[in-house]
Amino acid sequence: MKFCPLFSGSSGNSIFVGTENTKILIDAGVAGKNIEAELRAIGEEPSSIDGIFVTHEHSDHIKSVGVMSRKHNIPIYANELTWEAMLPKIGKVKEENIKLLDTRYTAIKDIEIENFRISHDAVDPRGYLFNTKKGKAAIATDLGCFSDEIKDILNSVDVLLLESNHDVEMLKFGPYPYVLKRRILSEVGHLSNEACGNAILELIKSGRKRIYLGHLSKTNNYPQLAYETVSSILKENNVNIGEDVYLSMANRSNHSEVVNL
Template sequence: MKFCSLFSGSSGNSLFVSSQDTSILVDAGLTGKALMSAMDSIGEDPAQVKAILISHEHSDHICGAGVMSRKFNIPIYANEKTWAAMERSLGKIAVHNKRIINGEASIDDLNVRTFRVPHDAASCIGFTIEDRAGRILSTVTDMGVFTNEIREGIKDSDLILLESNHDVEMLKYGPYPYDLKRRVLSELGHLSNEDAAAAILSFLDGRRRSIILGHLSGTNNVPELAFKTVENILKDAGIEIGETGEMELKLASRIRPSAYTEIK
């Protein structure tokens, strides 16, 4: 199974997942043109995408979903509350491409499971995706707190894309208006760098994993700061990071496709 973050940040999100037989997108939060260009840059054909999974209805997760669905006849999967919240924004979607996902769905050789994520959206969810060989990856962003339900949802994953949205001090003293700062810091907001590290420590069990930090804020974070903050907290806790360590730590770019990660 292969994974590539096309874009992951406050300006737009879309993740590419492929197995032996199936290619899917998790979210489609940039223009159709940008998504097609990103896929072309990594050698993937948008016409081969079998599904678009939507985590929630905010524009940085759905912006290009309608265009992609119409152009390539791709089914869009979301839960009922998210469909109700986003349908008008997507434009006309063919009836056969409107798919409801309530907990679990099979898409060719991939099995998709969902779990609730606390965010100020109609019904935000994260995804765990498993292929027939038992390789598992999870994607979870846009959470105010890291809950037990999220931990249970992702704990068996070989690869996890996890939100590391902001540096708390940069947010507090940055340009956002007070109400927006409160929203980001709330239990329905976003996970900080420190909270991302604490979340990782809560599910590590000695088995090697790949962790990719994503959904970084373009205003309240810096890639090097996010990476070093998480890395230092993990190392202080005795976690060995690297080729021979308990985990591999990477960072997803906000503005361009990141390197492929393969789960073997």
Template sequence: MVFIKVCTLASSSSGNCTLVSQGDTHLLIDAGISLRRITASLKALGLTPGDLTGVLVTHEHSDHIGGIRMLVKYHGTQILAPHIVARGLCGCFQELGGSASCFEAGAEFVLGELAVKSFPTPHDTPESVGYRFTDGKSSLVFVTDIGCITRTVLEAALGADMAVIEANHDVVMLKNGAYPSYLKRRILSERGHLSNDDSGSLACRLAGAGTKRILLAHLSKENNTPRLAFDTVGGALGRQGAVVGGDVELETAPADTMSRVYII
């Protein structure tokens, strides 16, 4: 039997890229690291950039799109993004030639062995989306770079077997840190990034609806630590009565290296 496989290649404010596979279908969620790093990571998994079915873009911040130009230039990789994001990418990258495949945020479509549902997310860009994947047997939701948990996000995420969710910052570390005031306000806003506490709230909702594996992603290097994110979200789950390591598996994604491969 063939399963959905997930591996983060990088997950931080410095660069984000995640591989989702099912059989011969291989999709990157974002490509915010160099082509060299993407190629090396794929090689470690027995793949090449030529094996990619496409790249699904969440939004156009540089830590999510930095590798797209070279992927398209050297490998002709298909790029898929919601309309406003696609227009922005075509404006930034001449290599795309206006040919990024676009869809309405909220659209559902099939890519190879995977059915994909996009959904709008609250972030400080003209357009931003998350994705839910299913092969008919199991499901994965991917939602990072959100300032708050909206009803739309919850409706898309609840019931997924595995969830990759943001745990960007610890509020106290951020407020007491060296970031300028305008940047702190941006991160803390409802169109910024999800705190560990809010991530814990989302994790509790997901676990209560049956999610068995949660991967915490997009941790800030300056305003968070993997231990702090894990303890905060794990503590919230524990207070709800969920046993971490029993009822639900909880891990943090590495910032600059590959995660292990998760099989759903």
């Protein structure tokens, strides 16, 4: 299994996961030409993508979903409510490329995909877990809270992109209007650096994992702060980084480190 965040941040998101036989994108929230360039940079051709799985309908996740589908004839997978919300924003899509996720599990060739509910202010947002013979990978961003259900789902993964969106103090004293601050801090908002660190403490109880910290706010966070905050929480709880857990930052404007399981 090959896993790589191509873009991760408040300004746009797209993640690649694949095997020798199957190639999948999760979201396409930046310009299509940029996604194509980063795919090629990690040795993948855009025309080889077997499907785009959409987490939710916000623009930083769907900006070029329609473009990529039309240009490369790629099926788009999303639940019914998300489809209804995003259709007016993505342009015309071939009927055969509209794939409704009406069950929890689906499969494309040798990858089984599980979708699970997340807490965010979208119509029906989802995270995804990808299961192959070589291992499991998951995407869990845009989380208002880290629930027991999500913890149970993610306990079994080998590699994970987990949200570390904001520093609470930066957000509280930053330029955002009060209503937006309340939304981000709510249970349908985003996971803070501290909440991310505490979530990782729970996840590594089930075994060693490779975790990317991602979906950072451009205004209320920066990579070094996110990494240091999470690292401090782990070290305070006697977790050895590099042994008990491998931490990486997911880049905002280009592909991150590629993981091969």
